[in-house]
Amino acid sequence: MGLFSVPGLLTCLLLQVVWSLPSPETTEIDLDGGIDQDIFDINEALGLDLFEGDIKLPVDRNSIIGDNYRWPHVIPYVLENSLEMNAKGVILKAFEQYRLKTCIDFKPWEGEKNYISVFKGSGCWSSVGNLQMGLQQLSIGANCDRIGTVQHEFLHALGFWHEQSRSDRDDYVTIVWDRIQSGKEHNFNKYDDNRSDFLNVPYDYNSVMHYSKTAFKNGTDPTIITNIPDFIDVIGQRMDFSEYDLKKLNRLYNCTSSLSFMDTCSFELENICGMIQSSDDNSDWQRLSQVPAGPNTDHTNMGECKDSGYFMHFDTSAGGEGSTAVLESRFLYPKRGFQCLQFYLYNSGNENDRLNVWVREYTSANPNGTLRFIKEIEGSPETYWQLHHVSLNVTSKFRVVFQGVRGSGLSSGGLSIDDINLSETQCPHHVWHIRNFTHLLNTSPAGKKGIIYSPPFYSSEGYAFQVSLYVNGTADNPFNLGIYLSLISGANDDHLKWPCPWQQVTMILLDQHPDIRQQMSNQRSVTTDPGRLSESSSNYTWDRPDKVGSEATFPNGTKYMRGPGVGTSAFLTHERLRSRNFIKEDGVYILLTMEDISHLLSTQPSIPPPLVTTASATTTTKAGPGPTAATRPPSGTEITTTTASTTTASTTTASTTTATTTASTTGTTNQPGDPEVPAFCPDNPCENDGVCVMVNRAPVCRCPAGDNWWYMGEKCERKGSTHENTVIAVSSTITVFVVMLIVTITTAVCLKKKYKQGKENKESVTLEETKTSF
Numbered sequence: 001m002g003l004f005s006v007p008g009l010l011t012c013l014l015l016q017v018v019w020s021l022p023s024p025e026t027t028e029i030d031l032d033g034g035i036d037q038d039i040f041d042i043n044e045a046l047g048l049d050l051f052e053g054d055i056k057l058p059v060d061r062n063s064i065i066g067d068n069y070r071w072p073h074v075i076p077y078v079l080e081n082s083l084e085m086n087a088k089g090v091i092l093k094a095f096e097q098y099r100l101k102t103c104i105d106f107k108p109w110e111g112e113k114n115y116i117s118v119f120k121g122s123g124c125w126s127s128v129g130n131l132q133m134g135l136q137q138l139s140i141g142a143n144c145d146r147i148g149t150v151q152h153e154f155l156h157a158l159g160f161w162h163e164q165s166r167s168d169r170d171d172y173v174t175i176v177w178d179r180i181q182s183g184k185e186h187n188f189n190k191y192d193d194n195r196s197d198f199l200n201v202p203y204d205y206n207s208v209m210h211y212s213k214t215a216f217k218n219g220t221d222p223t224i225i226t227n228i229p230d231f232i233d234v235i236g237q238r239m240d241f242s243e244y245d246l247k248k249l250n251r252l253y254n255c256t257s258s259l260s261f262m263d264t265c266s267f268e269l270e271n272i273c274g275m276i277q278s279s280d281d282n283s284d285w286q287r288l289s290q291v292p293a294g295p296n297t298d299h300t301n302m303g304e305c306k307d308s309g310y311f312m313h314f315d316t317s318a319g320g321e322g323s324t325a326v327l328e329s330r331f332l333y334p335k336r337g338f339q340c341l342q343f344y345l346y347n348s349g350n351e352n353d354r355l356n357v358w359v360r361e362y363t364s365a366n367p368n369g370t371l372r373f374i375k376e377i378e379g380s381p382e383t384y385w386q387l388h389h390v391s392l393n394v395t396s397k398f399r400v401v402f403q404g405v406r407g408s409g410l411s412s413g414g415l416s417i418d419d420i421n422l423s424e425t426q427c428p429h430h431v432w433h434i435r436n437f438t439h440l441l442n443t444s445p446a447g448k449k450g451i452i453y454s455p456p457f458y459s460s461e462g463y464a465f466q467v468s469l470y471v472n473g474t475a476d477n478p479f480n481l482g483i484y485l486s487l488i489s490g491a492n493d494d495h496l497k498w499p500c501p502w503q504q505v506t507m508i509l510l511d512q513h514p515d516i517r518q519q520m521s522n523q524r525s526v527t528t529d530p531g532r533l534s535e536s537s538s539n540y541t542w543d544r545p546d547k548v549g550s551e552a553t554f555p556n557g558t559k560y561m562r563g564p565g566v567g568t569s570a571f572l573t574h575e576r577l578r579s580r581n582f583i584k585e586d587g588v589y590i591l592l593t594m595e596d597i598s599h600l601l602s603t604q605p606s607i608p609p610p611l612v613t614t615a616s617a618t619t620t621t622k623a624g625p626g627p628t629a630a631t632r633p634p635s636g637t638e639i640t641t642t643t644a645s646t647t648t649a650s651t652t653t654a655s656t657t658t659a660t661t662t663a664s665t666t667g668t669t670n671q672p673g674d675p676e677v678p679a680f681c682p683d684n685p686c687e688n689d690g691v692c693v694m695v696n697r698a699p700v701c702r703c704p705a706g707d708n709w710w711y712m713g714e715k716c717e718r719k720g721s722t723h724e725n726t727v728i729a730v731s732s733t734i735t736v737f738v739v740m741l742i743v744t745i746t747t748a749v750c751l752k753k754k755y756k757q758g759k760e761n762k763e764s765v766t767l768e769e770t771k772t773s774f
């Protein structure tokens with residue numbers, strides 16, 4: 001939470017790619033064991049016999065057909081305490097992809113009749129559609145904590161079958177029946193038009209719902225052969241929604257917009273996406289496809305398309321110092337109160353030329369708009385496009401304003417911008433740009449000698465970390481990108497908690513498609529579990545790097561300590577790496593975020609809380625199943641207090657990426673793999689709109705909760721909130737109870753408004769600070 005500023009010392013040492021001396025002592029933990037385990041491999045290894053590998057069928061299959069199997073556009077969910085911490089964080093990231101690319105949103109369950117209970121069962125599976133059964137289970141078991149897997153299972157829940165079960169699939173793939181394990185043939189059934197509607201979208205080899213070629217194989221040969229051979233290694237992708245996945249989902253749910261997408265512009269059309277040139281400047285941005293001093297091509301098409309490929313250019317070779325050109329976006333209407341602006345910049349002018357990003361905000365007090373400065377972007381001229389992220393926190397109608405400023409000194413070129421995306425999402429915290437990537441691919445050996453190391457980065461909490469990339473795979477697993485996270489020794493280590501608790505690092509290989517909605521980036525997340533022991537059990541994996549790490553050296557000779565690496569040798573195959581826009585202008589971008597997810601832990605009071613207390617709750621540092629209370633909602637959100645007078649002003653929170661988990665209160669959770677589907681209790685003993693369900697044949701109250709408040713207790717009789725980890729239990733006197741009811745009602749009303757009136761959230765702002773290294 002911003003306890004430490006980013007120290008200058010190490011960041012001064014940043015280079016684009018840090019080649020480090022070999023340090024064979026650095027241990028590495030491969031979360032995938034060198035195998036790219038798909039959903040079906042995971043479930044098969046567990047001996048599960050689910051329909052089509054990962055579908056839990058209802059008793060009456062036919063009931064899922066029809067409009068009533070759809071969910072409302074905002075799906076209530078519970079993240080059960082049985083879930084691994086990394087899985088919880090990944091599920092929230094998957095929800096963010098739904099919010100960006102579809103009209104589906106998710107909200108913590110607050111007592112709605114039907115909701116999805118995400119838990120750690122055996123394997124990864126879901127039912128298909130809304131079965132209208134109250135609590136509907138979806139399992140994210142061990143090794144299922146990958147964003148594509150979570151997206152896949154939720155697509156089942158939303159009503160989608162596997163792509164290769166379409167009635168027309170034999171036109172596109174050939175099922176090789178004698179290569180399928182005997183008894184597993186039913187997993188390759190196809191459905192007639194009454195069972196599955198493909199919504200007038202073509203067969204999609206690229207679907208996140210397609211089996212891979214090796215599904216249910218009995219040997220080594222593929223069980224599915226694509227009729228167009230080029231697609232044999234395309235099927236089975238688990239990176240992100242494909243274009244057609246989105247088309248189908250958006251058709252089924254009549255989507256016309258999404259919660260968090262705002263705008264995209266590649267300047268291919270002459271209307272330049274409705275952007276306007278300002279009149280109060282002395283120059284204009286020009287729409288060009290080439291500038292003699294550079295760039296030679298735009299970023300969108302890299303010059304590969306004739307008569308297209310435009311960008312906007314501010315010529316700094318003419319005009320005097322201080323001359324400006326201003327380009328403003330059309331009006332934009334925020335819903336969440338935080339935005340990430342992404343764009344590519346090419347500087348062929350002078351190092352003193354600058355690009356300033358402003359926002360023009362329109363409020364009732366300033367109907368003509370007020371300019372607010374956001375960020376100055378400067379840097380020496382380069383011969384390539386560079387990706388930039390700028391965090392905004394705008395809550396009213398606004399325009400984004402790009403202001404080019406000519407600096408002192410000679411220039412033969414200028415500033416160019418292209419491929420702008422604006423979304424109400426969190427920006428990545430760090431960007432690692434690796435250039436000349438083809439050369440690296442061609443020359444790096446497999447194994448440790450082919451590792452390249454990122455520059456050191458600091459999290460907002462102050463932890464220093466580094467990512468290592470096996471360009472040509474590990475010795476055991478060549479032809480893959482391998483990626484590992486290590487904590488490294490840093491300037492704040494004496495002031496930080498060790499072993500490092502619950503920091504989730506997300507490593508994204510960016511698909512540089514110009515439109516953020518069509519990007520299919522590849523990502524993995526690793527969470528620092530402070531209780532994780534090294535293989536020899538002699539120390540903790542995430543302890544201080546100067547205690548458990550090995551010595552390494554920066555290119556300038558500075559020595560430091562690098563902790564064990566945790567990641568995967570099966571991050572992405574070279575085949576997929578060469579697809580899409582992962583490599584563009586011969587460079588790749590790895591986007592990195594390290595965030596504290598300890599708010600997703602459950603608080604587990606060891607004794608029943610006293611009736612009235614304001615003492616700080618102890619944050620437990622071990623996650624896991626067990627008797628549950630309400631999961632502690634995220635820190636950093638605004639506080640709901642127990643007095644009605646202050647509640648109204650305090651319930652607007654900008655962060656909808658947060659989850660609040662409600663769970664049972666009396667020592668019973670759904671056990672992993674528990675096939676029992678809880679029924680509702682005959683008499684509802686729960687207070688405060690809690691819902692009673694039968695779990696293990698005992699009545700359990702599921703208590704309502706919001707982003708920053710929740711009810712707990714056997715009957716949901718007590719309320720908690722996030723006031724700096726303070727759990728406020730209230731007495732059961734009638735007076736307080738009445739106050740609580742008022743709070744509940746007010747909070748519910750305010751929560752409904754939260755997307756419309758997201759206020760600045762201090763932690764969000766901290767996290768939004770983009771700390772790119774260049």
Ligand SMILES: [Zn+2]
Nearest residue numbers: 054152156162
């Ligand atoms: Zn599936």
